[in-house]
Amino acid sequence: MSNQRNIVVAVALSMLLLLGWEYAMNWVYPERNKPVAEQAAAPAKGADPTVAKRTREGGLQDAGDIAVEQRELAADLKSPARVKIQAPSLTGSINLHGALIDDLTLNDFRQTVDKDSGPVRMFSPLRTPAQHFAQFGWAPGAAGQMPNADTLWQADGTVLTPKTPVTLRWANGQGQTFAIRFAIDDDYLITATQTVANTGAGPIIAKPFALINRTDRTASADTWNVHSGPIGAFDGSVDFGNNYKDVAKTGTISPSGRADWIGFTDIYWLSALVPDARGKPDSDFRSLGNGLYRADLIYQPDTVPAGKQITRTTRLFAGAKESAVLDRYEAEGISNFGLAIDWGWFRWFERPIFLLLDKLFGLVGNFGVAIILLTVIIRGIMFPIAQKQFSSMAGMRAIQPKMKALQERYKDDKAKQQQEIMALYKKEGVNPLAGCLPILIQIPIFFALYKVLILTIEMRHQPFVLWIKDLSAPDPLHILNLFGALPYDVPGFLAIGPLALLLGVTMWLQFRLNPAAMDPIQQQMFALMPWVMMFVMAPFAAGLLLYWITSNVLTIAQQTYLYSRHPQLKEQAARDKADMAAKTAREKAEKAASKEAGK
Structure with missing residues (x-):
């Protein structure tokens, strides 16, 4: 009995270790789930080192960052140098300074479950706390002036919709005219067609590029089973191997193979560039410091003869990873796009x-x-x-x-x-x-x-x-604070909600219907199992607990039915339980008598 008790205690302690490990690690290493820029630097004086931890969905977590983001967004988006974007799934604008797509929100998704919650913001302008944008342009060349981040483009329209593409133009005064034609579909795909027309006296060399720039402050948690960070498909194989820390450590990561698409993913959101099918661009992920990262597509230089023009087309996906939408884009030619879901x-x-x-x-x-x-x-x-x-x-x-x-x-x-x-x-x-x-x-x-x-x-x-x-x-209600009536947050490993309790009770009832185990150690294990699983499963998604509870209820009904089909099994189970109860009582009595005799 002493050995059996020791085994049960050892199992219980092992479960406690498994349950408490994550919380212990977060306490010992509070930086672990913070953005890379904050891991490398000490927190500001008076700052709460936990506020910037990445969450399952991502987004800004620090109240100060959120306030700054709202203030700077209001200022940036008031600029008249913008072309509006109005599509069924996306709303936003294009910044004519630098031809940046830096303002996008998702029409069909709210930030929280509250009905009055605002839409999820996908892109934010340069130097805002949630910085995330795409840019299309040409690398500086030896001959002829190229547009840059300070260039003010001229647009031939004021609103980009699925039915009304918009073209931005800029002439360098040296005989070259640059144009970017933007088109958008009903979902999340924006097509950028870059054209350089050379009316000068001689040939020029033009090197188109496309990039996505973002901060890791808004990134979702990167876990062992769900990837968040740099992502892409190269030579038909999707690469989940790199995270922000890897890029920050090396400075630049250049995946091998031709990029089918490249960008950044969160659990639910994706921003990715799809290169021109005719080109073989260089592609890489770069760390820009201070928690900023960039995914690049840099095309090979094109020689544009006098009197000619050259065009490159790059597509930008910026939106939710809806399975049917990704599969449709894959069917239309974007290799393995459905595998952007990990x-x-x-x-x-x-x-x-x-x-x-x-x-x-x-x-x-x-x-x-x-x-x-x-x-x-x-x-x-x-x-x-x-x-x-x-x-x-x-x-x-x-x-x-x-x-x-x-x-x-x-x-x-x-x-x-x-x-x-x-x-x-x-x-x-x-x-x-x-x-x-x-x-x-x-x-x-x-x-x-x-x-x-x-x-x-x-x-x-x-x-x-x-x-x-x-x-x-997870279940938002917790028993230990009386379902929110008491003014304190319950620690994660004690956050037992109604669903977790139902899971434990239904599992206990299910085990009660099973024949008694012959081994006393197994009996004790089965007696503990429902309540251990109640704690283990409490932090999981409510839908998962709902599935398990339903399965337990159906199993109980199924066992009841099958016992009616096998009455001898039910009778034997009852006898076994009675025998085991009598045996346990007898052993306790013998132990008590032995202890009394020892006195």
């Missing part, structure tokens, strides 16, 4: 789960209900396996007396004992591992749903019922 190694399994869930949502209009229906479908598919599991359990219970006899007969020869037990399994046609099959099947399904909930923009801010406003986020 599905990981199990994409072959995760995408079907997502597509089924999305289809169910389209039918019922509520993602919580869709998750419940998905669980019902999965349990329905697994029902024949569960029947075999229970039949195997019945067979195992039927041969328990023979097993006990073999264990007694060969108690001093464990090898012979195991050999005889395996022979008994074969003779009786019983598979002791059959009961594990449903659990093994559930693991990939559970992981796939987990990835779908944390990855896909389609799940973001999707409500269920009552207090659950976002199925992709």
Whole structure:
């Protein structure tokens, strides 16, 4: 009993270590999840070192940064030197100083679950706290003056829409005219066609480029299973290997192979450049210092003869990583664009789960209900396996007396004992591992749903019922502060909400219906498991807990039904539990008597 108790205590301590490790690391290394620029420098006097930590969704976290951003945006966007952008999915403007696309918001996505929350801001102007923009131009050349960041372009229109492209023009006074024609579609793709016309006396050399410039202060958290940072497809292979710290450390990273597209990703958002299909541009990621980064496409120099013009076309994606939209762009020729969503190694399994869930949502209009229906479908598919599991359990219970006899007969020869037990399994046609099959099947399904909930923009801010406003986020209510009635925040590992409690209770009820384990250590483990899982799962997405709770409820119903089909199994389970309870009471009494005698 002492050894058994030690094992249980060791397991409990191991779980505590797993639960507390992340919080301990955040306490010891508070810089770990901060932007790279802040990791390299000490925080300002009086600054809170935790306010700038990256979150799941990203965006500015510091209240001071947010105030400065709002003030500078108001000033920058008042400038008359701007061309408005009005499209179904994007709203913003183009800055005629430097031909910068530096003002974009997403029309279909709010910053928070609040209905009056403003739209998600994708791009912000140069030198604002949330700096993020795209630029198209020509590198300085030896012959002829090229436009630069200070150039004031002239536009042939005032509003860019899907039906009204806008062209910016600038002449250098030396016989060359530069033009950038912008067109936008109904989603998130802006096409920039760069043209240089040479009416001078001799040839010139022009070197077009396109870039995306951004700060890491607004980046979402880069975790072991979801990439956030530099991203691109090179020679048909998507590269998730570099993060902001890698670029800051080396200064410049030049991926091998031709860029199919290159840019920066957050969990839900993507800004990427797609080069001209005819060109072979150089591409790289650069650190500009102070937490600023750049993704470059630099085309090979073009010789423009007198009286001729040369054109390059680059596309800019700036928007939400909607799976259907990315897949459509991929079908239209952007290689592996659908893989901008970091599905990981199990994409072959995760995408079907997502597509089924999305289809169910389209039918019922509520993602919580869709998750419940998905669980019902999965349990329905697994029902024949569960029947075999229970039949195997019945067979195992039927041969328990023979097993006990073999264990007694060969108690001093464990090898012979195991050999005889395996022979008994074969003779009786019983598979002791059959009961594990449903659990093994559930693991990939559970992981796939987990990835779908944390990855896909389609799940973001999707409500269920009552207090659950976002199925992709943890349960917002916590029992230990009386669901927000008490004025303090509950530490993450103690943030037990109603869904986590329901998970623990339903798992406990499910285990109560299972036949009692013969091993006392297993009994204690099964007794602890529901409550350990309650703590482990509490920080996970509410949709994931909803799936597991529904699965537990269906399993309880399924077990009840199958017990009615196998009454001998239910009776045996009841006898086993009674026997184990009597054995436990007897051991306690013997231990107490031994202790009393020792006095």
